[in-house]
Amino acid sequence: MKKILFAASEAVPFVKTGGLADVVGSLPKYFDKKKYDVRIILPKYACMEEKFKKQLKYVSHFYVELGWRKQYAGILEALVDDIHYYFIDNEFYFAGDKPYGEIYQDVEKFAFFSKAVIEAVKRIRFVPDIIHCNDWQTGLIPVFLKNVYHKQEEYKKIRTIFSIHNIRFQGRWMIPTVKDITGLPDKLFTADCLETYGESNYLKGGIVSADAVTTVSKSYAMEIMTPEGGEGLDGVLRQHSYKLFGILNGLDYEEFNPQKDKYIPYNFDSQTVFEEKAKNKAILQEKMGLPVKKDVFLVGMVSRMSDQKGFDLVDYMLDEILYHENIQLVVLGTGEDRYENMFRHFAGKYPDKMAANVGYSEEMAHLIYAGADAFLMPSLFEPCGLSQLMSLRYGTVPMVRETGGLKDTVEPYNKYEGTGTGFSFANYNAHEMAAMLRTAMEVYYKEAKEWKDLMLRGMQQDYSWISSVSEYELLYQSVGEIMD
Numbered sequence: 001m002k003k004i005l006f007a008a009s010e011a012v013p014f015v016k017t018g019g020l021a022d023v024v025g026s027l028p029k030y031f032d033k034k035k036y037d038v039r040i041i042l043p044k045y046a047c048m049e050e051k052f053k054k055q056l057k058y059v060s061h062f063y064v065e066l067g068w069r070k071q072y073a074g075i076l077e078a079l080v081d082d083i084h085y086y087f088i089d090n091e092f093y094f095a096g097d098k099p100y101g102e103i104y105q106d107v108e109k110f111a112f113f114s115k116a117v118i119e120a121v122k123r124i125r126f127v128p129d130i131i132h133c134n135d136w137q138t139g140l141i142p143v144f145l146k147n148v149y150h151k152q153e154e155y156k157k158i159r160t161i162f163s164i165h166n167i168r169f170q171g172r173w174m175i176p177t178v179k180d181i182t183g184l185p186d187k188l189f190t191a192d193c194l195e196t197y198g199e200s201n202y203l204k205g206g207i208v209s210a211d212a213v214t215t216v217s218k219s220y221a222m223e224i225m226t227p228e229g230g231e232g233l234d235g236v237l238r239q240h241s242y243k244l245f246g247i248l249n250g251l252d253y254e255e256f257n258p259q260k261d262k263y264i265p266y267n268f269d270s271q272t273v274f275e276e277k278a279k280n281k282a283i284l285q286e287k288m289g290l291p292v293k294k295d296v297f298l299v300g301m302v303s304r305m306s307d308q309k310g311f312d313l314v315d316y317m318l319d320e321i322l323y324h325e326n327i328q329l330v331v332l333g334t335g336e337d338r339y340e341n342m343f344r345h346f347a348g349k350y351p352d353k354m355a356a357n358v359g360y361s362e363e364m365a366h367l368i369y370a371g372a373d374a375f376l377m378p379s380l381f382e383p384c385g386l387s388q389l390m391s392l393r394y395g396t397v398p399m400v401r402e403t404g405g406l407k408d409t410v411e412p413y414n415k416y417e418g419t420g421t422g423f424s425f426a427n428y429n430a431h432e433m434a435a436m437l438r439t440a441m442e443v444y445y446k447e448a449k450e451w452k453d454l455m456l457r458g459m460q461q462d463y464s465w466i467s468s469v470s471e472y473e474l475l476y477q478s479v480g481e482i483m484d
Contacts, residue, residue, distance in 0.1 A: 136171035139206030162210035171202030216384035217405035221246030250465030263366035284371030300372030305335025310378030
């Protein structure tokens with residue numbers, strides 16, 4: 001049996017700020033338990049809900065040497081859905097009302113966490129074959145293993161996989177400070193390992209030092225090797241392309257299941273979608289304060305409000321679209337003040353067409369996926385994206401830009417061949433986005449049968465974790481063969 005330890009800064013259900021938590025919390029459940037023992041290790045944040053803290057049981061404690069510091073590390077454990085979760089406890093590093101703080105705090109926090117993960121494997125009686133690291137917060141785990149722990153007997157055979165969920169976030173900080181924090185030798189703070197553009201870079205350290213590197217879609221794996229998509233690390237990734245793999249994220253089909261979803265008023269499947277979705281649409285319109293109209297094109301957005309998500313394109317075209325088109329738009333999310341205020345402004349200007357819920361509600365998110373006719377994701381870049389997978393699952397037609405995982409999962413509608421699962425545009429251009437939107441509206445209003453076929457084809461797609469897990473299993477096997 002192969003033993004895998006997932007190391008990450010967040011995972012559902014315990015703590016979540018983004019898609020990383022969904023991946024780490026759901027992927028391990030899908031491995032064959034007869035062949036794989038997959039466990040997860042996380043920080044024990046003070047901001048975790050009390051109900052989760054009560055589930056944790058003390059296992060052990062030890063001290064981590066971090067440069068000249070000697071820091072306490074407790075280990076706690078919980079069992080959820082037959083998965084072992086371990087937690088590294090340190091009230092100094094993991095205090096506060098949110099998981100992440102300022103970068104100068106986080107570089108020390110996650111250097112501590114990375115070293116504590118390695119030290120913990122001796123105390124939990126689970127020495128993994130592979131530590132699967134995720135994003136820059138765990139980038140030092142491969143660095144420490146390869147350069148500090150490599151001669152110790154219990155660590156000699158451990159291999160590492162490093163997954164990049166979003167290359168924009170890299171854990172960059174001043175080299176003298178990171179040297180002082182980590183105690184790593186000067187030779188590692190060069191272009192061959194941790195240095196980029198005069199700073200230390202945890203993400204680069206993970207890329208260089210890991211036995212394999214993955215990212216969350218095949219298109220994103222290609223994009224991050226380009227100057228446009230690599231955020232300054234494209235050269236490093238091209239150099240290490242022999243060990244770079246794109247494996248598409250899956251969706252937890254148990255949690256996002258329109259037949260059983262407890263958040264939506266009317267459950268449905270592909271047989272009942274047209275009748276029941278119309279009922280959900282009416283509830284959504286009512287809850288968002290829009291006129292309840294069956295025959296209006298209702299577009300949903302559930303997103304962090306930022307440039308990365310294409311909100312500057314929306315900003316450019318929204319007034320024109322709302323003024324001229326027979327459309328309703330419902331938006332849920334938080335983010336940059338200018339975009340939050342933009343949606344508030346247009347909701348006031350077009351109260352019959354635009355509704356904004358600035359905040360987050362899991363129930364409202366599910367209702368948007370279940371009740372909207374279409375879902376808009378005009379992202380500048382999107383490593384994988386989960387919202388388009390959710391919308392496909394719920395018969396809501398995705399409208400996306402052709403980038404990263406959006407390109408890999410949404411097949412553009414072809415009216416001549418009767419194929420496709422959604423609509424897309426290629427160039428990052430507001431007018432192209434608007435043209436795509438109008439094309440989708442034309443099909444919705446004038447080609448009812450084709451629109452229904454689009455919905456059904458989307459619902460028939462399988463983007464569960466099952467196929468992704470088989471790719472990870474092959475990768476684990478190949479990395480494991482390095483050990484033999």
